[in-house]
Amino acid sequence: MDAPLDTAESWLAARGEKLTELRREVLSLLLANHGPIKAYDLLAALQKQRPGASPPTVYRTLDFLVAAGIVHRIDSLQSFVVCPTFHAPHQGVLLVCERCHGVEELDSPLWMETMRRELAGSGFAMNQHELEIKGLCRNCQVVTV
Missing domain, CATH: 1.10.10.10 (Winged helix-like DNA-binding domain superfamily/Winged helix DNA-binding domain)
Incomplete structure (x- = not known):
């Protein structure tokens, strides 16, 4: 630790x-x-x-x-x-498992840059974000019998 x-x-x-x-x-x-x-x-x-x-x-x-x-x-x-990797301001996407509550971070996926450009084009200046996407992680998707 x-x-x-x-x-x-x-x-x-x-x-x-x-x-x-x-x-x-x-x-x-x-x-x-x-x-x-x-x-x-x-x-x-x-x-x-x-x-x-x-x-x-x-x-x-x-x-x-x-x-x-x-x-x-x-x-x-x-x-x-x-955070798995330290960075500020936060720009990642958090994947939150609804079953086990595990959290994984995608660090600035390419589509986030597209969103930044679209926001800038509309006159909105994004400072930081933390986007949470809820679903099931790989382990929780495994069907248990």
């Missing part, structure tokens, strides 16, 4: 920001979960290490990690997941 934390620390340093101890703890909890996790589940886990942690503590930390391009907020699941 140290490699992703080191990568996050380097990513933030290049942006002139720091991976504080609290941010490191929250990111560690996200990484240990291996999938989407709700903010209140993160809070419960964090309170084992920091009994005084409160919802604003977790939400502020998550907001920072999302803005930094390290974490995605999965609106349809009301949860958070670590």
